[in-house]
Amino acid sequence: MTELYASAPVPIRNDLAAAHARAWKRIGGPGTWWDGAQRVAIAAETRHAPSCALCRQRKEALSPAAVEGRHDRIGDLPEIVVEVVHCVRTDPGRLTERWFRGIISAGLSEEQYVEAVSIVAHVVAIDTMARGLGIAPLPLPQPEPGPPSRYRPPAAKPGGAWVAWLEPADLTDREAGIYPEGRPSANIMKAMSLVPNEVRSFFDVVSHQYQGPLAMRDFSREYRAISHAQIELLAARVSALNQCLY
Amino acid sequence: MLLRASGVTQNRDYDLTAVTSVAEGDAGVPHGRPLLRFAEAVLGEDDAVLANVRAELMEVLHPQGLVDAAAVVGLFNAIDRVADATGIPLEAEKAEASADFRAALGLDRFAVGARG
Numbered sequence: 503m504t505e506l507y508a509s510a511p512v513p514i515r516n517d518l519a520a521a522h523a524r525a526w527k528r529i530g531g532p533g534t535w536w537d538g539a540q541r542v543a544i545a546a547e548t549r550h551a552p553s554c555a556l557c558r559q560r561k562e563a564l565s566p567a568a569v570e571g572r573h574d575r576i577g578d579l580p581e582i583v584v585e586v587v588h589c590v591r592t593d594p595g596r597l598t599e600r601w602f603r604g605i606i607s608a609g610l611s612e613e614q615y616v617e618a619v620s621i622v623a624h625v626v627a628i629d630t631m632a633r634g635l636g637i638a639p640l641p642l643p644q645p646e647p648g649p650p651s652r653y654r655p656p657a658a659k660p661g662g663a664w665v666a667w668l669e670p671a672d673l674t675d676r677e678a679g680i681y682p683e684g685r686p687s688a689n690i691m692k693a694m695s696l697v698p699n700e701v702r703s704f705f706d707v708v709s710h711q712y713q714g715p716l717a718m719r720d721f722s723r724e725y726r727a728i729s730h731a732q733i734e735l736l737a738a739r740v741s742a743l744n745q746c747l748y
Numbered sequence: 749m750l751l752r753a754s755g756v757t758q759n760r761d762y763d764l765t766a767v768t769s770v771a772e773g774d775a776g777v778p779h780g781r782p783l784l785r786f787a788e789a790v791l792g793e794d795d796a797v798l799a800n801v802r803a804e805l806m807e808v809l810h811p812q813g814l815v816d817a818a819a820v821v822g823l824f825n826a827i828d829r830v831a832d833a834t835g836i837p838l839e840a841e842k843a844e845a846s847a848d849f850r851a852a853l854g855l856d857r858f859a860v861g862a863r864g
Contacts, residue, residue, distance in 0.1 A: 512811040518819060586833075594832040595858065602835065619833045627826035634790040634818030636802060664835030686839070690827060693834040704830070711823040727812035731760070731777045733820050738767040739787040740824040747858040748831035748838060 510637050521710035522640070525624050525703060530643030534653055534697045535614045536621075538645035543577040544587055544618055545642055548625040550576045551591035561593050567601070582608045583618060590622045595745030602664045612665050613654055613696055620700035627707055651699075658696050668695040680705075682715040690748065712737075779808050783817060790821045 507514040554574040560566035657672035680701040681687040717725040766775035774780030789798040
């Protein structure tokens with residue numbers, strides 16, 4: 503068991519702990535559109551969101567858009583970033599394209615938005631697992647210095663999602679390996695392809711916290727301590743609770 | 749949809765209605781009931797309920813099974829957010845293959861395009 507989960511009451515698979523350690527290091531480092539300090543601030547705000555009074559009022563409202571106010575925040579991220587982080591964390595099943603377009607009109611770029619969503623997703627994946635196991639959330643990483651790379655894939659274009667994405671045929675060397683070979687790329691992988699490093703990072707976590715693309719569909723053997731059917735039952739129930747069709 | 753695929757390959761007929769309602773049955777999956785209750789408890793706010801179902805799962809699935817169950821719940825709690833926040837549609841082949849049970853279970857009301 504790696505140092506990260508050395509005090510956990512149950513043994514965490516080494517590959518899983520190592521994947522979390524890599525994810526945490528990436529969150530603390532300079533990203534593509536946010537620097538390390540901003541990325542850690544987004545992670546911290548993700549953890550803070552469930553205690554935000556405005557988010558709770560919106561969650562209980564028939565229409566979240568009808569409730570106005572300011573978010574309770576812990577850092578100095580711009581209000582529009584806090585809005586994204588809190589809404590994606592606390593009420594994702596009622597996000598709308600109209601809300602997304604409003605965020606972009608207010609000045610956040612699609613690239614910044616995708617990277618912020620990715621950081622929220624990393625933190626939710628790792629923190630929710632910790633809650634399930636009854637262990638304390640990992641301390642957030644220390645920010646590392648350095649500017650964001652600001653790389654936008656030249657072939658990214660509008661597809662079927664709210665955000666632009668990359669089709670597999672349009673990948674250049676700089677985006678190589680973000681999609682599995684030999685099978686169609688799922689939309690969930692294309693979703694964050696406007697920021698290729700976030701696809702790499704998040705699906706590194708996916709492969710160890712769930713299953714890799716081949717194991718996922720190989721029903722001839724089991725790769726985890728619970729069966730494919732047990733895994734998919736959990737996945738389906740979580741998605742139903744989150745009111746997520748995908 | 750992979751739950752159904754798993755059932756086909758295992759020659760089992762899983763009860764998909766257990767996925768959309770409060771866990772009454774086990775969906776035909778071994779230890780399905782505590783797994784469903786575990787998912788609900790992790791996403792819920794009652795720590796005592798979670799502690800109880802966690803202990804129950806530890807008993808039947810042992811520590812490694814509990815870790816893998818918690819990992820999957822965590823991961824899908826995140827994947828749902830990526831899907832919802834980016835507005836991705838269901839792929840055409842998945843939509844076609846799942847049309848019958850989406851209709852039967854009323855799942856299409858959760859589609860991104862169905863939101864106001």
